Amino acid sequence: RQAAEAAGAEIRAGLGAHRRVVHQKYNAHDLVTATDLRCEEVIRAHVRAAFGAAHRFIGEESAEEGPGAGQLTAHPTWIVDPLDGTANFVHGLPQVTVSIGLAVGGAPVLGVVYHPPSGEMFTAVKSRGAFLNDQPIHVSGCAGVAAAAIATELAYDRTEAGIACMLRRLGNTLGAGVQAPRILGSTALGLAYVAAGRLDAFYFGPPCGPKAWDVTAGRVLVEEAGGRVTRLDGGAHDLFGEEVVATAGGALHEELVACVKPED
Template sequence: MADPWESTMDHAVAIARKAGEVVCDALRGDRMVTTKSSAVDLVTQTDQKVEQLIIQSVKEKFPTHRFIGEESVAAGESCILSDSPTWIIDPIDGTTNFVHAFPFVAVCIGFAVNKQVEFGVVYSCIEDKMFTARRGRGAFCNGEPLQVSQQKAVEQAIVATEFGSDRDPEVVDKIFQSLRNVLCLPVHGVRGAGSAAMNMCLVASGCVEAYYEIGVHVWDVAAASLIVSEAGGVLMDVEGGEVDLMSRRIIAANSKTVAERLVKTIVAFSPPRDDAAPSDRCEDSTHLSARKV
């Protein structure tokens, strides 16, 4: 049976690679940095340029499709996932990495129909690694199949996480309580690539057993979520049950066993949802300052 979204996914892969070239070119020059919700929530002109490049290219080829883009939402557009074919775009996942030339920077493109992710593309452009997944057809890196780790003992696991950009003391305290609890399980180690999508691709690749974070956004995880599940992994909310990509909370693990151990360990809280009304979101999209690096 023909794949109805094959040409759509082919276009996503091609435009992700083109976007990655823009990112790599920008790394060789000045990178103008502005801030969004806080002094550590960064955005660059390259983020905005890449998102515009992807959206314009898709609009020309698929004019009826909808979009959720990180920079578009920051500029005030709604973040609503409908049943319509929808592209979920993070032009640079790992903007802080990009600003510092830390080599884990990804262009992320998820594609959802009827609120279900049908394919995901994560291009780690500095590494030149193209991670892809199509629902029901497996996950791959540069064409090679991906498979999660078979390690079920969390005491022998590596767990990935990030600290996010929220510096509210109560949030920071909860993040470090969770980190302490995870370390004391104990686990072999805790790692972080500085990119939600890359952490999830590491789970899919079998390099780490799990990744968890509270405070991510749908554009950070939509594409990579399918890569994890198609590589044999599981997705779960930090309090158990099914993951909700709009909830800004996620566990991606190699197995239900490992995920459920983390559920018992994580100190959960609930940031404002991505699909909340703009006035209800705590994040301020106003650009506060600018500097070159």
């Protein structure tokens, strides 16, 4: 929590001010700023101070540094997105979060998603429940797509095939009668809102789907809040699979999977 709050202070200081994009990553739509880099440094320093070399660290801005840097081992591993919603941040939009997850033995066991503009801190530890500012939260009781608020993300892929894939999933959910389709610009925030019952579901997948640092913390939040997290086809979720469906569970989950699963 202290690491998330320290990174959040960096985000608040920069939100709305003039920002320089340090560089583009995948393409012109996949951005990183000096604040992303500084936030990751702040979080890494907190982890090292608390746990030393015994814990590994996978951060969005350093995941490709060195062989095996983005792979889980049996060691406790912190999986961090220091600023989820960078494009929002660049444009002065407040849907930005700090996402900090911990995996032990390859399985996610702790999640923290912090929304600096509001001060909302979503936390969860495996088998101990999920909380918003220390108050218990639970997924909604939404029974189906037609009554649901469902969020997704539009990836930074701008190829014809990529656009068609994103629009197919969105079109299927619209065709199923979704009540309130939403796009937040932050996967971690979307998952936290599912855990809190503000959203009934969230999905995102290839091409250029969510990375482990986008979903690790949020997966723990949703599951500890009583929800369900899978792949797009309903199978067991893989942190590095670049896809996620997170819902309140039940028939809603099955209906959404039918809308977003890959084509045969």
